[in-house]
Amino acid sequence: MERQMSGAKMIIQALKDQDVEVVFGYPGGAVLPIYDEIFLQNDIRHILVRHEQGALHAAEGYARSTGKPGVVLVTSGPGATNAVTGLTDALLDSIPLVVLTGQVPTFMIGNDAFQEADTVGITRPCTKHNWLVKDTNDLAATIHEGFHIATSGRPGPVLIDIPKDVQFADGTYTPPTDMAKNRYNPVVKGDIEKITALAELIERAEKPIFYTGGGVINSGVGASQLLRELTDATGIPITSTLMGLGAYPASGENWLGMLGMHGLYEANMAMHGSDLIICVGARFDDRITGRVEDFAPDANIVHIDIDPSSINKIIPADLAIIGDVGHVLEDLLKVWKSRGRKTNKPALKKWWGQIDEWKARKCLAYTQKGKIIKPQYALERLQALTQDMDRYITTEVGQHQMWAAQYLKFDEPNRLMTSGGLGTMGYGTPSSMGVQMAHPDSLVINIAGEGSWLMNMQEMGTAMQYRLRTKQFILNNERLGMVRQWQELLHNERYSETWQEALPDFVKLADAFGCKGIRVSDPDDLDDAIKDMLAYDGPVIFDCLVEKHENCFPMIPSGAPHNEMLMGDANTQDAIGDSGAVLV
């Protein structure tokens, strides 16, 4: 292969050598040479978004639904600053992204040139690593290192800033095979003595629980398989964070549902009452732990994570196993089996008895009556009508997101893309485009609130241009519902700025974009409307008018422990003002 080439050509070559199929991007002056090379080839598909934030979230959706890194190309200055939210989102949720930004020519850096921004300075705290490439000869090696860093260890976003003169200049291409030994090689195998200690704990524990997170999904489909095998073989109950839903199937026997602030009663109570918490690829986020001082008072904490900085950050671990979830679970299964597959059966039976009592509280119960659609009902119907389909879900951020996590069932990993760590409103629409790109024949639904949806609705243009058939399922309560809920519960119903007046007519908006719009407000019409949406071969904006003052329960108020959840009372919840929440 001819190794001398321009920087711009080198970028395309490097992406090809990294098996990149699609790039999400937006052009501009500082990336013109790269766009010229994109024009001249057919191997890599470029998706033109409508706003750079959309490119980042689309790439995240692509990455999360495939397990491959998402690739983004944007211009200097405003292109790069528009990428910051998506980078931070990907950093907090450990999503592998490789973001290429154009930069003003090297000889103009520092002059406040047109569309100059200190991109590596701005993005240093929101990337796993970033580079400014000043020499074309370093460009290919830097891109290969970028892919390696983004995808190994705890995944995350990287950014490579490429000045325009570096794109024009000729240099020597370094293929990935020529890369010197990598300086970044995180440990993947767990310490076998510690794994054996964990097997022993499993054999003795009276009230064990698996608390799993996004790390299982990031570790690959194999890790989810091992988790299923281990959970089913030991009979230990399992809960998961929002990020980890689907690693263990919602239809599985040992499934307790999501835990945390809006998690299920049985999951949080089991965490609180447990004597052995086995945390697998999760990080004790404050939405999960509740009041740290009262977190699981009687439990031994075992923490499995590939990132040593996650250990002891919030909750001290009694036993810490650093390594890749898949490798550790594989060894754990082997050790536990070779020791005779023992568990404390009588104690486990009692533990399940207790858990069944908690389950009997039916914490997700609600009543659908009258002519107004409850958001929970809308999601239950959506679940019922799509459960046998090859389905991917993205969400925005707010009440609808938590209801989606509670009422939709995820039986496979990589099927839910949602902004967990950063809580980015505007994530879902572009993310659903990225997912649909990766899975053109699958059903992709973005569960949205009307507030969040407006934040990146321009991406409907992208959907139309590339015939991405995503369904935008908007639970329209005409409120910034999640914030309104906090105001109701904690600020004496002073609803400061949580009502967006003058919402657009979503059906007309669909018309304007050239896609299908559906509005439904009567519970009796809901099923047919959903079926219409599913039957339509193209993007749909589905405006589902729902109860405006519904609250999302159960709920652990911040600063409260797991066993002090607020429950929605299905019988009194209609009385507005007193939302029927009772202190448990």
Added chain:
Amino acid sequence: MSVLNIKKGSSAHSAYDLKDPNSMVIESHTLTILVDNEAGVLARVIGLFSGRGYNIESLTVAEINGEYHQSRITIVTTGTPQVIEQIKAQLGRIIPVHKVHDLTVEGPYVERELAMFKVSGTGDQRVEALRLADIFRANVVDSTLESFVFEMTGKSEKIDAFAELMRPLGLQETARTGVAAMARGA
């Protein structure tokens, strides 16, 4: 109506669990960090400390191996034991960081700082300053009829003590390098 009955001032009024940050013992630790001397590496380390709210008492950095482009950073930091552990783990996540050593826990070590003091005065004051400098083994690296520049190396406490003594004797200016440190023995 709020059904929570949350006491005034309770952290439950926040979206976060606000806890007392001063609830544990604060320790001082001396860390040495071996890094690739590449653009922005110091900014990464400093940004980690400022972004996560860690303290920097002292920081020194210089290239120590030109052939491999490696630099050594010495940081004196304070925090609860849990925070110190976090600092080390977080430093370990930075890609150009090769090694993090906590000299404070790894065994005996030596720690030195270089300082310069400009002291001006005449008569008895000037004589006294020179006498004390001698006791502290500070060198005179510049002198005029009204001033000295003293240079000394030592532990930070020794430098603190000398500075204290020079203050009433006409201390004009101080420059300190911050701590460089190394484990004792082979």
